[in-house]
Amino acid sequence: MxxxxxxxxxxxxxxxxxxxxxxENWVNLIEAGTFGDFSSLKQSIGSVDVAGxxxxxxxxxxxxxxxxxxxxxxxxxxxxxxxxxQKHDVYESEPYKKKIREGxx
Numbered sequence: 001m002x003x004x005x006x007x008x009x010x011x012x013x014x015x016x017x018x019x020x021x022x023x024e025n026w027v028n029l030i031e032a033g034t035f036g037d038f039s040s041l042k043q044s045i046g047s048v049d050v051a052g053x054x055x056x057x058x059x060x061x062x063x064x065x066x067x068x069x070x071x072x073x074x075x076x077x078x079x080x081x082x083x084x085x086q087k088h089d090v091y092e093s094e095p096y097k098k099k100i101r102e103g104x105x
Contacts, residue, residue, distance in 0.1 A: 070084040
C-alpha cells in the first residue's frame with residue numbers, strides 16, 4: 001500500500017519522538033502489505049478498528065495504547081491517507097469522538 005503523505009508522519013514523529021519507532025514499524029507493515037479489505041488488514045494488524053460515518057476512518061494503536069493514528073484507506077487504489085495522530089487521552093475525549101462520528105478529520 002502507498003502512504004499519502006509520509007511527510008505528515010515524519011512531523012508526528014518529530015513532535016512525539018517517543019512514538020517514532022512505533023510509527024516506523026507501522027509504515028513498514030502497511031507498505032509491505034496488499035490488503036483487499038478491512039478483514040485482511042485486521043488479520044495482519046490486529047490493533048486496527050474502524051470508526052466514523054460508513055467506517056471511513058481506520059484507527060491504529062501506536063506505541064501500545066499511548067497514541068492513535070487515524071487514516072482513511074482506499075483499498076481499490078491501495079492508498080492510505082493520513083488524517084490525524086493523537087495521544088490516547090485526546091482521542092478518547094468527547095469533542096474528538098464527535099469529530100470522528102461526524103467525519104471531520
